[in-house]
Amino acid sequence: MSPFATLLVRDVKLAARSGGSAALALSFFALVATLMPLGVGADLRLLARIAGGVLWVGAVLAALLSLDRLFQGDYEDGSLDLIALSPLPLELTALAKIFAHWLSTGLPLTLLSPLLALMFNLPPVPTLVLFVSLLIGTPAVSAVGAIGASLTLSLKRGGLILPLLILPLLSPAVIFGAGAVSASMDGLGAAGGLELLAAFAFGAVLLSPFATAACVRLNLGG
Amino acid sequence: MNWLFRYANPHEFMRLSGAVLPFTAIATALCIGLSLYLGFSAPPDYQQGRTVLILYIHVPAATCAMTVYGAIAVCSLLSLVWRHPLSDTAARAAAPLGAIFTALGLITGALWGKPMWGTYWVWDARLTSFLLLLFIYFGYMALWNAIEDETKAARAAAILALVGAVNIPIIKFSVEWWSTLHQGESIVSGKLAPVFLAPLLLMMAGYMLLFITLWMVRIRTAILERRATVLMQRGTA
Amino acid sequence: MNFDMSPYGAYIWPAYGVSVLALGGITLWSWLRWQWAKAKLAALEKKT
Numbered sequence: 231m232s233p234f235a236t237l238l239v240r241d242v243k244l245a246a247r248s249g250g251s252a253a254l255a256l257s258f259f260a261l262v263a264t265l266m267p268l269g270v271g272a273d274l275r276l277l278a279r280i281a282g283g284v285l286w287v288g289a290v291l292a293a294l295l296s297l298d299r300l301f302q303g304d305y306e307d308g309s310l311d312l313i314a315l316s317p318l319p320l321e322l323t324a325l326a327k328i329f330a331h332w333l334s335t336g337l338p339l340t341l342l343s344p345l346l347a348l349m350f351n352l353p354p355v356p357t358l359v360l361f362v363s364l365l366i367g368t369p370a371v372s373a374v375g376a377i378g379a380s381l382t383l384s385l386k387r388g389g390l391i392l393p394l395l396i397l398p399l400l401s402p403a404v405i406f407g408a409g410a411v412s413a414s415m416d417g418l419g420a421a422g423g424l425e426l427l428a429a430f431a432f433g434a435v436l437l438s439p440f441a442t443a444a445c446v447r448l449n450l451g452g
Numbered sequence: 453m454n455w456l457f458r459y460a461n462p463h464e465f466m467r468l469s470g471a472v473l474p475f476t477a478i479a480t481a482l483c484i485g486l487s488l489y490l491g492f493s494a495p496p497d498y499q500q501g502r503t504v505l506i507l508y509i510h511v512p513a514a515t516c517a518m519t520v521y522g523a524i525a526v527c528s529l530l531s532l533v534w535r536h537p538l539s540d541t542a543a544r545a546a547a548p549l550g551a552i553f554t555a556l557g558l559i560t561g562a563l564w565g566k567p568m569w570g571t572y573w574v575w576d577a578r579l580t581s582f583l584l585l586l587f588i589y590f591g592y593m594a595l596w597n598a599i600e601d602e603t604k605a606a607r608a609a610a611i612l613a614l615v616g617a618v619n620i621p622i623i624k625f626s627v628e629w630w631s632t633l634h635q636g637e638s639i640v641s642g643k644l645a646p647v648f649l650a651p652l653l654l655m656m657a658g659y660m661l662l663f664i665t666l667w668m669v670r671i672r673t674a675i676l677e678r679r680a681t682v683l684m685q686r687g688t689a
Numbered sequence: 690m691n692f693d694m695s696p697y698g699a700y701i702w703p704a705y706g707v708s709v710l711a712l713g714g715i716t717l718w719s720w721l722r723w724q725w726a727k728a729k730l731a732a733l734e735k736k737t
Contacts, residue, residue, distance in 0.1 A: 377615055381595065381608050391598050395591040395612065398584045399619045402626035409633050418633075426629065430622065441615055448607040502697045506704045513708070552711050563704040567697050662712065669719045676726040683733040 233318040234326050241330035244303070251296040255335040256342055258295055262288035263346040274351040281350035282360060282411025286404050288346075289339045289364055290397070293371045296335055297396075298389035300327055300379035301446065314450055320443035324380070328372045328438065336368025356411050359420040363407040363427055370403045370431035373438035380445035402430050460537045462675045469668040476665040483658030491651035506564040508651050512659035514557035514578070517585060520550030520663060524592070525617035528610035538671065540606035541678075543613065544596055545670035549663055551589035557582050577631040581624045588616050 231239070245251045266284045267277055304310035313323055343364050347357040378396035385391065410423025491508050524543045531539035561579050562572040573579070595612055599605035 377611075381612055382598070384604065385598050387598075391591070391594050394587065394594055398587045398591065398623070399615065401584055402619075402622050405626040405630045409630055413633060426626070430626075437618075441611060445608060445611055448604060448611070502701060505701050509704060509708045549715065552715055556708055556711055559707050560704045563700045567700050662716070666716060666719050669723050673719070673723045673726045676723075676730050680726065680730045680733055683730070683737060687733070687737065 233316060234322055237313070237318065237323060237326040238330050241327055242333050245296070245330065245334035251299075252334050252338045255292040255295055256338055259288050259292040259339050259342060260346065262291065263349060267350075278351045278353070278356075279412070279415065281347055281352040282356065282408040282415070283404070284350070285343055285346055285360060286364070286367075286408040286411075289336075289343065289368065290371055290400055290404060291393075292339055293331075293335045293368060294375065294393055294396075296331070297375040297379045298382065298392050300331060300376060301383040302379075305383050305449070310446070311450060314446065320446055321439040324376060324439040324442035324446070325435075328369070328376045328435065328442075331376065332369050332372040336364075336372055340364040340368055352411075353415070356414045356420075359414040359424070360407075360411045363410050363420075363424060366424065366428050366431050367403045367407045370427075370434040371400060373431075373434040374399050374403075376442045377438050377445065380442045380449070383446070384449045403427060403434075406430060460539075462538065465538060466672060466675060469672055473665065473668055476661050476668070480658055480661040480665055483654050483661060487651045487654035487658055490654065491648075494647050494651065501567075503564055503567050504648055506560055507648075508655045510557060510560035510564055511652060512656040513553045513560060514582060515656060516659045516663055517550055517554040517557050517582065519660070520546050520553060521585065521589070521613075521617070521620065523667075524550065524613050528613035528617075531606065531610045532614070538675075540610065541674045542667070542671055543609065544606075545674055546663075546667055547589060547593050547596070549666055549670075551586065551593065553659070553663070554582055554586045554589060558586065575631065577624075577628045580631070581620075581627045584623055584627070585620065588620070592616070 263285060266280070266288075270276060270280065301310060304313060314320055316323075318326075340361060344357050344361055347360055352360065374396050375392075377399075378392045381395060382389075382392050406423045406427035410420040410427065413423055414420040487508065491505055524546050527536075527539040527543035527546070530536040531543065558579060561582070565574055565576070565579075566572045592609060592612055596605050596609050599608055
């Protein structure tokens with residue numbers, strides 16, 4: 231197996247083993263989706279209107295949960311130094327970690343979303359839009375999140391500052407993703423929002439490895 | 453680029469800033485004072501009544517908020533790419549100023565909005581972008597404070613600032629797209645009659661000069677503080 | 690100068706008030722920190 235694939239498989243396995251980050255993210259996502267109607271009332275029309283936004287924000291927050299551990303585990307036991315020295319360029323390492331994070335959080339969240347959309351009385355077509363938007367958008371969440379994770383990797387309580395750093399940067403994803411859903415609810419067609427989201431996600435996944443690798447280097451190099 | 457590096461030397465910077473500071477301070481006071489005089493002397497605007505007075509302190513604050521972030525981004529670039537020594541200090545010194553301008557832009561924007569649109573907060577594209585900018589400033593300052601090693605903190609903050617700089621135009625675009633989606637209101641961007649333009653431009657100049665003045669003061673303070681730290685370390689060594 | 694703000698006084702004065710407080714405050718604070726830094730450095734240099 232190529233070094234990239236090895237790292238990828240290793241990280242996914244680690245995520246699955248250590249407290250099941252997918253289970254944690256899914257539970258959090260479902261909980262947010264449960265609390266919202268408790269907060270805003272059970273008016274099904276209202277819930278359908280806010281479903282896109284609520285579920286998008288919930289997915290982003292759920293994906294955030296496991297981000298601060300993205301590099302910290304390897305940093306603490308020294309494996310990150312070894313990984314940095316390996317022939318695999320640090321940028322590709324970052325990409326592998328982003329991909330692994332997405333596989334263990336973003337993708338499961340996306341797969342759960344239609345069920346939650348049902349609880350929000352979201353019609354079928356907007357539900358499909360929501361699913362596609364999360365499918366396209368959660369890689370961006372992992373990518374931008376990786377930058378935050380690498381910036382804070384040397385901090386013991388890095389998890390507290392990480393959301394502050396990356397949530398503003400993720401606002402375009404939430405805007406385009408949830409916007410696509412609400413556009414499709416209004417019969418305006420979701421294509422515009424989805425295209426913009428795809429562009430954002432593409433840019434994020436492409437550029438983040440460079441920023442992430444730079445941050446890892448600065449934290450390792452000292 | 454060489455002239456920039458000449459003033460990277462802290463001694464040179466102290467010399468230059470010390471000479472320039474009295475002038476920028478006086479210019480600041482003059483611009484702001486004159487603007488206030490002209491602004492309060494003018495008759496009420498046809499459309500906006502006296503609320504145009506709020507515009508005089510809203511627009512400069514908002515403009516400075518963006519400009520300061522631009523300055524931080526440039527300093528971050530200088531720091532990362534060219535290793536310009538004072539850039540990190542300069543960027544860190546500018547951040548609280550930018551945050552204050554952003555907060556003022558939001559507050560004055562809300563106070564202008566209430567008489568104009570009826571509510572304090574409309575999810576107008578510009579105000580929403582500024583709210584996100586405020587959080588970006590907070591994150592930047594928090595990162596500087598969180599990392600203990602100053603050198604590491606400087607590098608991390610510089611990367612964050614540059615990532616933010618790339619992202620901010622995208623955020624602005626996305627928020628504008630979003631506000632057209634929901635047919636939000638847009639700030640009444642009527643033309644201002646010349647009698648109102650003069651106080652506005654003067655206040656804009658005043659705010660910019662205030663930023664430059666305070667920025668220099670804060671960089672000078674940081675340089676002195678660093679010298680003190682060095683002396684203390686030598687004392688205990 | 691005309692200070693009659695009706696009926697918008699409740700918005701205009703707080704806007705100016707907040708701006709004066711915030712900008713005045715940061716100006717004062719920055720100047721104070723400068724003074725403290727100068728004093729501290731002078732004290733340290735006298736010792737060495």
